[in-house]
Each structure stands twice: as structure tokens, then as C-alpha cells.
Amino acid sequence: LIRMGEDTNDLSLYGAGLWPLSEVQDKQGRFEDCIANSKKLIEAFEAIKFHNGRVVGGYVLGRCYLRLGEIDAGLDILIQNDTYRIDHDSRLEEHFVLLGVFRAYLAVAERANAMDRERWMKKAKQAKKKALHSAQLRRIILPEATRLQGVYDWLNGKQAAAQKHWQHSISLAEEMGMRYELAMTHLEMGMRLNDHEHLKQAEATFADIGADFDLAEARRLLQSLAERKGGVA
Numbered sequence: 001l002i003r004m005g006e007d008t009n010d011l012s013l014y015g016a017g018l019w020p021l022s023e024v025q026d027k028q029g030r031f032e033d034c035i036a037n038s039k040k041l042i043e044a045f046e047a048i049k050f051h052n053g054r055v056v057g058g059y060v061l062g063r064c065y066l067r068l069g070e071i072d073a074g075l076d077i078l079i080q081n082d083t084y085r086i087d088h089d090s091r092l093e094e095h096f097v098l099l100g101v102f103r104a105y106l107a108v109a110e111r112a113n114a115m116d117r118e119r120w121m122k123k124a125k126q127a128k129k130k131a132l133h134s135a136q137l138r139r140i141i142l143p144e145a146t147r148l149q150g151v152y153d154w155l156n157g158k159q160a161a162a163q164k165h166w167q168h169s170i171s172l173a174e175e176m177g178m179r180y181e182l183a184m185t186h187l188e189m190g191m192r193l194n195d196h197e198h199l200k201q202a203e204a205t206f207a208d209i210g211a212d213f214d215l216a217e218a219r220r221l222l223q224s225l226a227e228r229k230g231g232v233a
Helices: 008-028 031-047 051-068 071-087 094-111 114-137 139-155 159-176 179-193 196-209 212-229
Strands: none
Touching (some): 008 212, 051 071, 051 094, 071 094, 094 114, 114 139, 139 159, 159 179, 179 196
């Protein structure tokens, strides 16, 4: 990569192509490919010192590990990525970085024991403020940020507030035409509320857009719900 990248323009175009490719692979659940291409993206943009592009690669890479369930690895990558953003005064894509850190803290808090959860929720609260502020300026992350705000409230025992944020996330995703984010919020609500209709809506959208990993999760939750209720998914 570095040998081919003596030409800055070549590396810039190479990295720019890897970004959407890795995003699609993440949504398809092709995590090994996503991780490999995110690392190549990071290497390419570090070589030409394009810091804004580099932090995007770090965000996609860290998020991918979180989705794989490798929470510690995802957290480490996303925290290091945030440090890189600060050290290099990279602001253009900082909304992705802040969203990733918020997501990571919530993931760690949810799996933590009672003694540690409070500490991680405090970190999530600080990250939430930054992510939501950034989302008001960069609306592309607003549906996901609002969904995560609902998760934050849910983990704090504020179920009514959580559902209000999730419904807002759905409205935003519909308004913005972001079908993947729409389905993800239906999936979140279906999982948390044991709600068949939300899971079915998530299933239908994931199937339509080819999000195979999330489709499998929606179907798993539907089957589990059906088994508990003695019915059919």
C-alpha cells in the first residue's frame, strides 16, 4: 500500500473508495472484510496525513468490533480514535467519532456488573452530551444518536423516556429516508419491549435492503419471542 501510495492522489482516492465499501460490508455483516478494509483505510489516510479521513476509518473499525460483540477491543479503538481526533484537531468528521464513543460506553455499561455500571454510565452521560450536540450540527447521525439516547435512558430505568426517544428516532429516519437506521430502531424497540410488530418491521426492512446480519438477529428475536409465548414467529 505504501509503495503504491507515493502518489497522494492515488492514496486519497483509494481511501475514499474504502470508506463506503467498509460501511456496506458492516451493514451486510461481512465483518472480516469490513475490518480489513477499515484498517487499509486508516493506513492510507495516515500515510498522506489526511486526519479527517483517518478518524472515519477508526470509527468504522471500532463500531465493527462492537457489533461483533468484542466490546473491549471496540472501546479501545474508539477511545484511541477520539484521542487522535483531539491531537490532530480533526473536526470535519468528529460527529462520527463522538457517536462511536457514546455507543461504546453504552455497550460496556450494559454488560458491566452493578458495581461498575454506574461508572460507565457516567462516562456515557458525558459522551451523550457531546454526541447529541454534534448531531444537531451534522444531522446524518441524528437518528442513531437519538436511538442511543433511548438506550441510555432505558439503562437508567427511564423506560417511558426511552420509548419517546425511539419514536423520535423512527420519525427522523423516515423523514431523512434512512431505512437502515429506521430498521435498527425498530429492532431496538422490539428487543427491549418484546414487541412482535417492531421486530417484524425490522425484519422486513433488513430483508429488503440486504442487511443479512441484522436480519438474522431480528429473526432470532422473533423466534425467541414466539417460543416464550407458545406461538409462531
